[in-house]
Every structure is written in structure tokens, then in C-alpha cells.
Amino acid sequence: MFSGLLSIPQSVLLGIVEGITEFLPVSSTGHLLVVGELIGFGTGSSSTAADTYSIAIQFGAILAVLLLYRIRVWSAMKGLVGADADGRAFLIRLIVAFLPAAFLGVLAGDAMKSALFGPVPVTIAWVVGGVFLLRWKPTVGSVALHEMPIRAALIIGCAQSIALWPGVSRSLVTLVAALAVGLSMSAAIEFSFLLGLITLSSATALDLTKHGSELVDQFGILAPAIGLVCAFITAVIAVKWMVGYLESHSLRVFGWYRLAIGAVSVVLLATNVL
Numbered sequence: 001m002f003s004g005l006l007s008i009p010q011s012v013l014l015g016i017v018e019g020i021t022e023f024l025p026v027s028s029t030g031h032l033l034v035v036g037e038l039i040g041f042g043t044g045s046s047s048t049a050a051d052t053y054s055i056a057i058q059f060g061a062i063l064a065v066l067l068l069y070r071i072r073v074w075s076a077m078k079g080l081v082g083a084d085a086d087g088r089a090f091l092i093r094l095i096v097a098f099l100p101a102a103f104l105g106v107l108a109g110d111a112m113k114s115a116l117f118g119p120v121p122v123t124i125a126w127v128v129g130g131v132f133l134l135r136w137k138p139t140v141g142s143v144a145l146h147e148m149p150i151r152a153a154l155i156i157g158c159a160q161s162i163a164l165w166p167g168v169s170r171s172l173v174t175l176v177a178a179l180a181v182g183l184s185m186s187a188a189i190e191f192s193f194l195l196g197l198i199t200l201s202s203a204t205a206l207d208l209t210k211h212g213s214e215l216v217d218q219f220g221i222l223a224p225a226i227g228l229v230c231a232f233i234t235a236v237i238a239v240k241w242m243v244g245y246l247e248s249h250s251l252r253v254f255g256w257y258r259l260a261i262g263a264v265s266v267v268l269l270a271t272n273v274l
Contacts, residue, residue, distance in 0.1 A: 006053065006219040008226060010039055015057050015227035019234025022061040022200075023193055024242055025133070025172030025254045026261070029054075030122040033166060034265060037119060037274050049218035052211040056224060058200045060231025065197045068239055072194060086146040093148055097157035097174075097191075098198045104161045105203075112164050119265060119274040125167025126262035133172075133255025141182030145191055152181035160195065170196060175251070185246055193239065 017035050021028040032054045035041075041050050066073060076094070079087030115121075143152075159177035163170035171192055178188035208215070215224060245253075268274040 006223040008223055010041060011223040011227040012230050015230025016234050018057045019061055019231035020238045022235055023171050023196060023239050025169045025175060025251060026257060027167045027169040030126060030167035033117060033122055034119055048211055049214045052207050052215040053219060053224055055204055055207045056215060057227045057231045058204050060228040061235040062197055062200050063232050064235035064239060065193050069194060089146045093153035094195055094198055096150055096153040097195050100157040101160045101199060105164060116165055119269055122167035123262050123265040125165055126258045129168060129172055130255045130258030130262060133251050138179045140179055140185050142184050143182040145187050148183060155181055189243055189246060
């Protein structure tokens with residue numbers, strides 16, 4: 001346990017947790033919240049800086065997606081200036097999907113954070129999501145990203161808003177919604193990851209603008225930087241593994257994992273560890 005300062009081992013641990021869980025359908029926010037509780041991270045006067053740190057290390061995961069999907073990102077950037085029609089169509093759909101969660105986050109984000117950021121809501125979300133994945137029977141379509149209707153992008157964006165409840169998992173709800181509107185598994189994964197790129201970038205930039213100075217005052221530069229690097233490395237590994245795994249497997253393994261981690265959380269709550 002500690003108060004105030006962020007040690008290098010703690011920064012490494014939190015960075016690894018962030019990188020592994022950010023794009024898997026298991027909720028990085030939930031994992032960081034529970035792990036933070038277990039190691040006493042962000043207690044007392046450092047709570048705001050700790051929240052900002054948990055958001056800032058998402059930049060490592062963002063860089064991982066930029067690296068792995070650089071061709072698609074470059075296509076979207078060319079579409080922005082009218083040099084790539086498919087890239088422009090894809091970018092429009094990303095923006096449409098981004099707006100619902102952005103709007104709800106601005107409107108009610110602080111209230112939801114006050115009410116829901118705790119081990120109990122996270123545990124509930126883990127268990128409910130696990131049961132859903134084990135009972136859900138998806139129908140995988142064949143729609144390509146640039147062929148996706150605007151309405152489908154909006155549906156995925158509305159689903160992403162549900163992930164403002166910590167523990168739900170942004171990746172889970174966007175993947176499920178993308179498959180439900182007819183995307184192929186590979187297209188659904190790619191759209192979920194790249195939608196996360198915009199969403200996480202916006203959240204990181206906004207929080208650093210508000211509280212970046214508090215982050216540096218409390219934890220300095222080195223420890224957060226190490227956490228970010230750890231998040232980048234582990235996110236690259238996790239994303240590549242997930243893409244390969246889902247080529248021939250369903251999402252059920254993540255349902256079992258969510259139930260297992262939910263059960264562990266229940267035990268920790270029952271024994272007053274959390």
C-alpha cells in the first residue's frame with residue numbers, strides 16, 4: 001500500500017493491466033479500478049491524479065492500434081482530404097459511431113462516474129456480461145467496413161454508450177453491436193478497435209488538459225511514461241492474439257473469464273478486501 005507516489009513496479013503492473021484488457025471484451029476500466037483498490041493506488045489527495053493516470057496510459061494502447069492498423073488509418077486520413085473514397089466513407093462512419101458516447105459522456109459522465117465507479121458496479125457488469133456472452137448466439141455477416149450503412153454505425157455508437165458503466169467493456173458492446181448489424185468478424189473487430197482509437201484519444205486528451213498538471217505533480221514523468229510503454233507493448237500482443245483467436249473461435253472464452261473474475265471480485269468484496 002502507498003499514498004501519493006507511484007512506484008515503478010506499480011506503474012508497470014497498471015500498464016500491463018491496461019494494455020492487456022483495453023481491447024479485449026473484459027473491461028480495462030474495471031480491471032484498473034479493482035487492481036488500483038487492491039494496491040491502494042490513488043488514495044487520499046492523489047485520487048484525481050490516479051484517475052488521470054489510468055486514462056493517460058490508454059495512450060499506449062492507442063499507439064498499439066495506430067501501429068497495427070496504420071494502413072486503415074492512413075486511408076481514413078486520405079479520405080479526409082478527398083483522396084480515398086473508401087477511406088472517407090469509413091471515416092464518416094467512425095465519426096457517427098463516436099458521437100453518441102461523446103455526447104452522453106459530456107452530458108452525464110461526471111454523474112455516472114460518481115455513481116458507478118466502484119467494485120460493486122464493476123462486479124455486476126462483469127457477471128452480467130459473462131452470462132450474456134455464454135448465452136448469446138451471434139450471426140456473423142459479411143458487410144465490409146466501407147459498405148456499412150450510416151444507421152449501422154449509429155447503432156454501434158449507441159451501444160458504445162453503455163460502456164460508460166465501468167466493467168461493461170467498450171470492446172464487448174461494440175463488437176456485439178457490429179456483428180448484430182451484419183459486419184463480418186474481421187470487420188467488426190477492426191471497427192471496434194478503430195472506434196476505440198477515436199474514443200480513447202478524445203478521453204485522454206480531455207482529461208490531460210484538465211488534470212495533466214496534477215498527474216505530473218503527484219507522480220512525475222518517469223513512472224507514468226513507463227506505464228504507457230508497458231501498455232503499448234502488451235496491447236500490441238493482446239490485439240494480435242485476439243484477432244488471430246477470433247478467426248476460428250467465438251467470444252465464449254471471454255464470457256467464462258468475466259464470470260471467473262466476477263467471482264473473484266465477489267469473494268474480495270465479501271471478505272472486505274475491496
